[in-house]
Amino acid sequence: MAFHNRIDPRRARFIRTEARKLTIQFWRRNKKFYPGPNGHLNLLPFEPKLIAEGVLGLSFDEPWELGFSNYAGALQVELAGQLDRPNRQISIARKFSAEIRRFTAAHEIGHFILHRERNLFRESPLTDPAIWRPATRPELEANIFAAELLMPSKILRDLFVRRFPAPIDVCKIDDNDAVMLTNGHLMPSELRAKPLQEIAEIVANASSFVSGDQRTLTDIFGVSRAAMGIQFRDLGLIRRSA
Numbered sequence: 678m679a680f681h682n683r684i685d686p687r688r689a690r691f692i693r694t695e696a697r698k699l700t701i702q703f704w705r706r707n708k709k710f711y712p713g714p715n716g717h718l719n720l721l722p723f724e725p726k727l728i729a730e731g732v733l734g735l736s737f738d739e740p741w742e743l744g745f746s747n748y749a750g751a752l753q754v755e756l757a758g759q760l761d762r763p764n765r766q767i768s769i770a771r772k773f774s775a776e777i778r779r780f781t782a783a784h785e786i787g788h789f790i791l792h793r794e795r796n797l798f799r800e801s802p803l804t805d806p807a808i809w810r811p812a813t814r815p816e817l818e819a820n821i822f823a824a825e826l827l828m829p830s831k832i833l834r835d836l837f838v839r840r841f842p843a844p845i846d847v848c849k850i851d852d853n854d855a856v857m858l859t860n861g862h863l864m865p866s867e868l869r870a871k872p873l874q875e876i877a878e879i880v881a882n883a884s885s886f887v888s889g890d891q892r893t894l895t896d897i898f899g900v901s902r903a904a905m906g907i908q909f910r911d912l913g914l915i916r917r918s919a
C-alpha cells in the first residue's frame with residue numbers, strides 16, 4: 678500500500694521536489710543552511726507552521742476543535758484541519774496529538790501548493806491507516822507532499838543508514854536483526870513473513886542497531902509509525918527482493 682504503486686513516478690518526483698524547494702526556502706530565510714549530515718538532529722522535527730507563516734505568508738490558526746463535516750451525505754466526520762485559500766488560512770485543531778497536527782498541517786500546505794484550483798479543503802485527522810488509502814488523487818498527492826516535508830528523503834536516508842546497517846531487504850533478515858528489531862519477541866522467519874508495511878513500522882519504531890542514539894526515528898521526525906513506514910518503502914529503504 679505504499680504510495681509509489683499508485684501514482685505516476687514523474688508526478689511523485691515533482692511533488693517531492695516542490696516540498697523540498699519549500700524546505701530549502703525556509704532554511705535560507707532563516708539564514709541557515711539546509712541541514713547537513715551533522716546539523717539536523719537539533720532542527721527536527723520540522724514544524725509546518727513555521728513554513729506556512731514564514732515562507733508562504735499564510736495565517737495559521739489553532740482552535741481547540743473545528744467541528745464536524747458531512748462527507749457525501751454519509752457519516753459525520755470530525756475535522757482536524759482546513760485550508761481556506763481565499764483567506765490564506767490554515768486551521769489545525771489543537772485537540773489532536775502533535776503527530777496528527779503536524780502531518781495534517783503539512784498535508785494542507787501540500788494542497789496549497791499543488792491544488793490551486795480548489796479553494797477549500799477540510800480533513801479528518803490524518804492518522805489512522807485509512808489515510809494511506811485516500812479516496813481521491815489530491816488526497817494521495819497531499820500525503821506524499823506531507824511525507825517529504827516532514828521526512829526529507831535526503832535527511833531520512835542519512836539517518837537511516839547511520840542507524841541500521843543498510844537499506845533492509847526483509848528477505849535477508851537474520852537472527853541478529855530479529856533480536857535488534859523485536860527484542861527477541863519474533864524469530865527471523867516470523868518477522869520475514871509479516872507484511873512489508875508492518876515490518877517497516879517495526880523498523881520506524883526500533884532503537885538504533887549501531888549508534889548510541891536511543892531515540893526512534895519516529896521520535897526524531899515527530900511522525901507516526903505508519904507515515905514513516907510508507908516513506909521507508911517509497912524511498913526503497915525497506916524492500917522485499919523478488
Ligand SMILES: [Zn+2]
Pocket residue numbers: 784788798799800815816819
Ligand atoms: Zn486533504
